[in-house]
Amino acid sequence: MSTTCADPKTLEGLVWLGCYLTNGKHxxxxxxxxxxxxxxxxxxxxxxxxxFGGAMAARARFWPARILGRAYIAMVRGVPDxxxxxxxxxxxxxxxxxxxxxxxxxxxxxxxxxxxxxVVCPEAKLPLSSxxxxxxxIYGFSLAVFTFGIVFGAFAxxxxxxxxxxxxxxxxxxxxxxxxxxxxxxxxxxxxQMWLYALPGLSNLWMILxxxxxxxxxxxxxxxxxxxxxxxxxxxxxxxxxxxxxxxWYFLALLVFYLLMTYxxxxxxxxxxxxxxRGQATLGGEAMRKGAAA
Amino acid sequence: xxxxxxFAAYALRSIGIGExxxxxxxxxxxxxxxxxxxxLIWNIYxxxxxxGFGFFAATGLAVAKNARSRWxxxxxxxxxxxxxxxxxxxQFFLAYEALVLLPRAGIEVFGLTIETSWTTKxxxxxxxxxxLNTSAYAAEIFYGALLAVPKGDxxxxxAYGLRGWKRFRRVVWPTMLRLAWPSYxxxxxxxxxxxxxxxxxxxxAWRQKGDALYYANYFADKTFNPFIPYPIVAGYFILLTxxxxxxxxxxxxxxxxxxxxxxxxxxxxxxxxxx
Numbered sequence: 035m036s037t038t039c040a041d042p043k044t045l046e047g048l049v050w051l052g053c054y055l056t057n058g059k060h061x062x063x064x065x066x067x068x069x070x071x072x073x074x075x076x077x078x079x080x081x082x083x084x085x086f087g088g089a090m091a092a093r094a095r096f097w098p099a100r101i102l103g104r105a106y107i108a109m110v111r112g113v114p115d116x117x118x119x120x121x122x123x124x125x126x127x128x129x130x131x132x133x134x135x136x137x138x139x140x141x142x143x144x145x146x147x148x149x150x151x152x153v154v155c156p157e158a159k160l161p162l163s164s165x166x167x168x169x170x171x172i173y174g175f176s177l178a179v180f181t182f183g184i185v186f187g188a189f190a191x192x193x194x195x196x197x198x199x200x201x202x203x204x205x206x207x208x209x210x211x212x213x214x215x216x217x218x219x220x221x222x223x224x225x226x227q228m229w230l231y232a233l234p235g236l237s238n239l240w241m242i243l244x245x246x247x248x249x250x251x252x253x254x255x256x257x258x259x260x261x262x263x264x265x266x267x268x269x270x271x272x273x274x275x276x277x278x279x280x281x282x283w284y285f286l287a288l289l290v291f292y293l294l295m296t297y298x299x300x301x302x303x304x305x306x307x308x309x310x311x312r313g314q315a316t317l318g319g320e321a322m323r324k325g326a327a328a
Numbered sequence: 329x330x331x332x333x334x335f336a337a338y339a340l341r342s343i344g345i346g347e348x349x350x351x352x353x354x355x356x357x358x359x360x361x362x363x364x365x366x367x368l369i370w371n372i373y374x375x376x377x378x379x380g381f382g383f384f385a386a387t388g389l390a391v392a393k394n395a396r397s398r399w400x401x402x403x404x405x406x407x408x409x410x411x412x413x414x415x416x417x418x419q420f421f422l423a424y425e426a427l428v429l430l431p432r433a434g435i436e437v438f439g440l441t442i443e444t445s446w447t448t449k450x451x452x453x454x455x456x457x458x459x460l461n462t463s464a465y466a467a468e469i470f471y472g473a474l475l476a477v478p479k480g481d482x483x484x485x486x487a488y489g490l491r492g493w494k495r496f497r498r499v500v501w502p503t504m505l506r507l508a509w510p511s512y513x514x515x516x517x518x519x520x521x522x523x524x525x526x527x528x529x530x531x532x533a534w535r536q537k538g539d540a541l542y543y544a545n546y547f548a549d550k551t552f553n554p555f556i557p558y559p560i561v562a563g564y565f566i567l568l569t570x571x572x573x574x575x576x577x578x579x580x581x582x583x584x585x586x587x588x589x590x591x592x593x594x595x596x597x598x599x600x601x602x603x
Binding site for chain 2: 121124125245246247248249259262263266279281282285286288289292293296297
């Protein structure tokens with residue numbers, strides 16, 4: 035490719051397109067698709083874990099934990115959508131820098147909040163202004179992952195909390211009749227069974243999470259939306275690959291990408307539901323049992 | 329500037345009445361509350377119109393999705409899948425870029441010139457996208473409710489000799505709405521929340537006439553302090569949500585008026601994040 039693409043102005047047709055779609059900027063664009071997938075791959079387990087912790091806390095017998103868990107669920111659910119995303123990243127960033135400022139520069143006498151400015155000592159900056167670009171990107175990305183984790187964790191907590199209560203009480207009573215402790219009946223009986231009840235809510239949440247990923251753009255990460263705008267914009271003759279405004283095609287590609295994600299997710303979740311329904315004391319499970327018997 | 333003067337200058341700023349320049353100094357609470365509240369006019373505009381038109385489109389789509397003919401069912405299914413399966417954010421971008429590509433001078437159809445430049449304005453373009461989006465989401469809700477209409481109701485309609493349009497209008501539609509109403513209330517709330525995305529995606533604010541979040545973002549950028557403007561937006565939206573729940577609750581009461589009071593469906597607010 036490197037030799038054929040050396041002088042793009044002389045190329046035509048498919049060769050031109052091939053070279054165009056594999057130039058450096060486009061490789062960055064493809065990498066940003068990887069960023070989205072990475073965000074999904076990290077944010078989903080993180081929010082599931084936070085949700086599990088939240089749900090466990092919300093039904094704990096120790097009352098401060100219970101209040102904390104319920105407050106967490108109520109807090110995030112009560113605040114309208116995107117405002118939370120815009121607000122939380124700045125607030126988190128400032129909180130982190132403020133704590134570092136207090137630890138690293140105890141001698142600093144100037145106030146941190148100066149009217150409309152937020153100033154911390156240079157050593158407390160996150161990441162340090164001297165650190166390489168990659169750290170800035172990683173920091174921004176982790177803030178985004180954390181924000182997604184907190185917000186979606188609250189929703190997952192709500193779903194799991196409901197699911198834990200949906201497991202038939204008789205199952206727990208049976209476990210206790212067998213002499214299991216509270217902890218044992220939780221881990222051995224409740225948790226394995228609750229996933230079926232949690233699945234509709236969790237799959238709904240996954241779909242929302244997938245569709246929320248373009249918001250990375252708002253959080254300042256150079257994601258697919260950024261690159262689609264950047265690459266699609268009209269390029270003059272000064273560029274190696276001049277072309278008119280192609281942004282609409284790039285966004286169409288993104289739309290197809292997301293539709294594909296939704297489609298695949300629907301298929302996978304459908305299979306997972308079937309797998310979890312097996313042997314359960316529900317309408318679906320009963321239908322499966324009869325189908326297998328017939 | 330006193331608060332009353334600020335109110336006179338900026339209360340209708342978002343629709344172009346009052347002071348031309350946005351405030352450049354001060355940024356006191358009064359300014360922020362008034363200007364962000366002024367932006368809320370656009371949120372209400374988008375929400376009310378998209379919901380109003382979307383309601384009828386959604387009913388049509390739900391019936392189409394339930395149709396026996398493949399030629400009617402599949403386009404409806406595809407439409408719903410496309411708009412529910414992709415982020416609203418991307419839909420906005422795509423719509424804007426597509427509308428920008430329309431010829432500036434207008435399209436000639438049978439000697440008539442159709443103006444196109446107005447479609448790239450948020451008032452029209454974004455409203456159109458929101459309309460299509462809410463139609464798809466509401467259609468899925470209505471479709472689910474349509475399948476849940478009790479068989480007994482339909483048998484009763486047949487027994488009365490109702491058929492076709494009359495059967496739909498008198499029996500199926502009211503029951504469908506009654507069953508769908510709690511979910512539809514949530515959909516309406518999400519739609520209002522989604523209107524905050526308009527000026528954050530493709531559509532530029534013309535002459536700085538933006539929505540509530542646009543002005544909140546303006547203040548957050550100017551003051552580097554997100555702790556005042558964003559909670560103001562949140563407060564406005566909580567009020568808006570409460571008003572919506574109240575209004576839809578009234579409609580719910582009317583839809584449920586023939587049901588014994590212990591079997592009525594209550595509306596429960598189940599918020600969702602981003603669509």
